[in-house]
Amino acid sequence: MRSYATFxxxxxxxxxxxxxxxxxxxxxxxxxxxxxxxxxxxxxxxxDGGVEGDAAPPLVASDAAVAEAxxxxxxxxxxxxxxxxxxxxxxxxxxxDAGPATPAVELAPEATLSAIEARLARSGDDPSGADVxxxxxxxxxxxxxxxxxxxxxxxxxxxxSRGREEVRAAPRALLAPPPPGDEVKLVALGPGAGAEAHxxxxxxxxxxxxxxxxxxxxxxxxxxxxxxxxxxxxVAPFAAVLRGVADERKxxxxxxxAARLVPLVAIAPKAQxxxxxxxxxxxxxxxxxxxxxxxxxxxxxxxxxxxxxxxPLSAGASGAPEAIVLLERMGQVExxxxxxxxxxxxxxPASLEVLAARTWQLARGGGLTTNAAPDPLPIDPxxxxxxxxxxxxxxxxxxxxxxxxVTLGAPPRNATPLVVYRADEASADAAEVARTVSxxxxxxxxxxxxxxxxxxAKAARAIAxxxxxxxxxxxxxxxxxxxxxxxxxVEVLSPP
Amino acid sequence: xxPPSSSSRAASGAMIRLMRIGRGIGIALGGAVSLLGVMxxxxxxxxxxxxxxxxxxxxxxxxxxxxxxRLLRRAPGGGMGMVGDVYAIIxxxxxxxxxxxxxxxxxxxxxxxxxxxxxxxxxxxxxxYFVAGVAPVFxxxxxxxxxxxxxxxxxxxxxxxxxxAPSPSAGVR
Numbered sequence: 001m002r003s004y005a006t007f008x009x010x011x012x013x014x015x016x017x018x019x020x021x022x023x024x025x026x027x028x029x030x031x032x033x034x035x036x037x038x039x040x041x042x043x044x045x046x047x048d049g050g051v052e053g054d055a056a057p058p059l060v061a062s063d064a065a066v067a068e069a070x071x072x073x074x075x076x077x078x079x080x081x082x083x084x085x086x087x088x089x090x091x092x093x094x095x096x097d098a099g100p101a102t103p104a105v106e107l108a109p110e111a112t113l114s115a116i117e118a119r120l121a122r123s124g125d126d127p128s129g130a131d132v133x134x135x136x137x138x139x140x141x142x143x144x145x146x147x148x149x150x151x152x153x154x155x156x157x158x159x160x161s162r163g164r165e166e167v168r169a170a171p172r173a174l175l176a177p178p179p180p181g182d183e184v185k186l187v188a189l190g191p192g193a194g195a196e197a198h199x200x201x202x203x204x205x206x207x208x209x210x211x212x213x214x215x216x217x218x219x220x221x222x223x224x225x226x227x228x229x230x231x232x233x234x235v236a237p238f239a240a241v242l243r244g245v246a247d248e249r250k251x252x253x254x255x256x257x258a259a260r261l262v263p264l265v266a267i268a269p270k271a272q273x274x275x276x277x278x279x280x281x282x283x284x285x286x287x288x289x290x291x292x293x294x295x296x297x298x299x300x301x302x303x304x305x306x307x308x309x310x311x312p313l314s315a316g317a318s319g320a321p322e323a324i325v326l327l328e329r330m331g332q333v334e335x336x337x338x339x340x341x342x343x344x345x346x347x348x349p350a351s352l353e354v355l356a357a358r359t360w361q362l363a364r365g366g367g368l369t370t371n372a373a374p375d376p377l378p379i380d381p382x383x384x385x386x387x388x389x390x391x392x393x394x395x396x397x398x399x400x401x402x403x404x405x406v407t408l409g410a411p412p413r414n415a416t417p418l419v420v421y422r423a424d425e426a427s428a429d430a431a432e433v434a435r436t437v438s439x440x441x442x443x444x445x446x447x448x449x450x451x452x453x454x455x456x457a458k459a460a461r462a463i464a465x466x467x468x469x470x471x472x473x474x475x476x477x478x479x480x481x482x483x484x485x486x487x488x489x490v491e492v493l494s495p496p
Numbered sequence: 497x498x499p500p501s502s503s504s505r506a507a508s509g510a511m512i513r514l515m516r517i518g519r520g521i522g523i524a525l526g527g528a529v530s531l532l533g534v535m536x537x538x539x540x541x542x543x544x545x546x547x548x549x550x551x552x553x554x555x556x557x558x559x560x561x562x563x564x565x566r567l568l569r570r571a572p573g574g575g576m577g578m579v580g581d582v583y584a585i586i587x588x589x590x591x592x593x594x595x596x597x598x599x600x601x602x603x604x605x606x607x608x609x610x611x612x613x614x615x616x617x618x619x620x621x622x623x624x625y626f627v628a629g630v631a632p633v634f635x636x637x638x639x640x641x642x643x644x645x646x647x648x649x650x651x652x653x654x655x656x657x658x659x660x661a662p663s664p665s666a667g668v669r
Contacts (some may be wrong), residue, residue, distance in 0.1 A: 004515075006585070014588060016592060024598065025629070
């Protein structure tokens with residue numbers, strides 16, 4: 001009799017438990033992504049990359065111990081990016097053969113700048129937040145005023161945009177003197193348009209358009225940004241759009257030409273960079289290695305991203321584009337390595353500091369942001385230094401060669417003029433023109449430059465030689481023709 | 497003494513089998529939920545899987561064994577049947593408490609599911625989320641139409657009648 005009673009008790013308790021489990025209301029829960037653990041335990045030697053000597057600063061032992069426990073932060077780095085193509089390095093990092101010292105990451109590619117800002121605001125401690133964001137420098141400049149409280153800092157340049165942004169214009173419009181009138185219309189993404197993903201424009205394309213017009217002598221304050229749907233768009237002489245957008249205007253210039261104008265930067269809050277310098281250095285090293293790995297097998301990486309196959313995605317990641325689209329986008333990014341960081345965080349003619357100042361100036365003048373560039377600029381070289389890369393100074397001429405002649409080049413035959421920089425007669429300053437020439441030589445790494453100036457060939461040669469001493473190389477030539485209505489003019493010539 | 501009829505012997509044998517099955521189900525069901533629950537509680541102290549598993553096994557196996565040993569001293573003829581009953585009742589009791597106290601245990605169990613999800617153990621994660629009473633959405637399951645955390649839409653904005661028109665490869669960045 002007792003056994004019957006216990007049987008009924010057990011049966012009722014079992015049924016009750018099943019009933020409770022099955023009928024309870026279930027709230028949605030965002031499950032985290034799987035974190036790939038290192039294949040082997042991290043030893044101290046492996047954690048510092050196995051590098052001996054002073055090639056790279058070693059990790060401290062405590063960092064290695066923490067890395068063994070699941071990443072330098074004790075959890076995965078959460079990395080968000082403006083576009084799926086920018087997390088390709090993270091996919092390569094997640095491969096089993098990426099090495100045991102590779103930090104674990106969760107990837108959160110986003111389609112909009114506001115989503116990036118939201119993730120950074122949540123911070124990486126939240127599964128829907130982010131520690132690091134990767135985005136084009138113009139987008140960072142636009143987002144900076146909304147993220148100012150976080151004190152975001154650019155600590156790494158992971159690549160350059162290459163051909164994604166285009167300036168379209170009427171024939172020879174970028175070669176002729178600036179259009180008359182109070183304002184110049186440019187079809188481009190305007191201020192306040194960042195809340196949605198735009199199929200035709202971006203902050204970077206707008207900055208490219210403003211840059212081209214600024215070279216031409218049209219200051220950004222004179223430029224009126226118009227939407228493509230407006231009536232003004234039909235008569236606007238210039239358009240700054242993304243590649244692949246159908247536009248009746250002719251392609252005049254793109255970031256394939258100005259291949260060093262739009263850097264893709266990794267940003268993180270200043271406090272996190274200070275607190276986790278070694279951890280961020282390890283992430284930076286692994287990310288740059290991942291860029292190289294992704295470049296070797298772009299097809300497989302784009303397919304995995306499109307299929308979300310073995311991709312450690314963060315909570316709330318958006319939908320991926322198709323593999324063919326991702327493959328095209330990955331081709332529009334020029335990946336950088338550790339060695340490239342030295343010039344960018346140094347004092348080269350187109351260093352990150354120079355590019356940031358220029359981008360801020362253009363964005364402020366064009367109305368993309370309401371604030372002038374902060375002083376100092378939000379750039380933090382500590383991570384690059386921790387990687388063992390010392391920022392380089394601009395090449396200085398030797399004292400005995402300073403007054404010696406500089407060998408100038410000749411313009412390539414059949415070269416096509418892309419854009420003309422015109423220095424105002426009112427602000428006649430040969431040294432400033434020489435600095436601009438060296439900057440243009442750095443921004444247009446394949447182009448030749450032809451300088452002309454008031455005073456003929458002699459004056460032009462003096463400017464060209466000064467620019468060559470500033471590191472512009474031998475891609476500069478001079479023209480004896482004096483520019484009309486300008487103190488000096490510099491033609492940027494695309495090689496045939 | 498009147499011998500039992502054949503029909504009553506058959507009923508008794510079937511009942512014994514039914515009782516054994518019920519006992520087995522109770523131990524398996526209660527044991528699984530109790531093990532997950534105790535592991536989740538230990539997870540408040542440490543994330544180490546082996547520490548969680550060993551402590552939970554000690555509790556889930558040791559506590560009913562202790563009680564069964566006490567009962568066997570009082571009723572020596574109980575045998576393995578009584579031990580099984582004790583296990584089933586204790587483990588089901590622990591499970592019912594864990595599941596009934598949803599307000600307290602839901603978060604703890606969901607965290608335990610997160611640990612399995614991070615380690616890549618999808619089946620264990622789903623089982624733990626089921627016990628926790630949550631509906632998990634795994635990163636790979638999230639569709640393209642799900643809004644981003646910022647609440648931003650990925651839809652194109654201006655339709656340009658006279659201006660630039662997007663190509664299939666342009667669009668969402």
